[in-house]
Amino acid sequence: MSGAQGFEILVDGRPVPVEPGQTLGAALHAAGIRTWRTTRFGGRPRGLFCGIGVCFDCLITVNGTANLRACLTEAHPGDEVTTS
Numbered sequence: 176m177s178g179a180q181g182f183e184i185l186v187d188g189r190p191v192p193v194e195p196g197q198t199l200g201a202a203l204h205a206a207g208i209r210t211w212r213t214t215r216f217g218g219r220p221r222g223l224f225c226g227i228g229v230c231f232d233c234l235i236t237v238n239g240t241a242n243l244r245a246c247l248t249e250a251h252p253g254d255e256v257t258t259s
Contacts, residue, residue, distance in 0.1 A: 184254040186211075193250045200226065200233050200245035203256075211235060211245075211258035 179195040186203065193202040200223050203211065210220035212234060224232035226246045233245040236257045 182252040184250050184252075184256060186256045187258055191256075197250050198246055199235060199237065199243075199248045199250050199254070199256060202250050203245060 181192055181194050183190040184193055184199070184202065185191070186206075186208065191202055191206045191208070194205075197205070203209075204223055208222070210222040212221050213219060214221060221232040221234075223246055224230050228244050228247045231242075231244065234242050235245045235248075237243050237248060238255055
């Protein structure tokens, strides 16, 4: 065990715990957050689908940068994630 300390990120203003090296998608999933956006047409919920960056179902905004894939984006201390 490396002894690395976990940290928190903010997701729509609420704290979410993160383990070092986790992607944002993994942290959201571990926190019980399964969906964080909806489709343009029909409003169907979306979150992690492929988990490897092939699809675009897990798009999020991180620190003001839109359309990042949560499954590929590593979480960093102080990250602010918005989902709407």
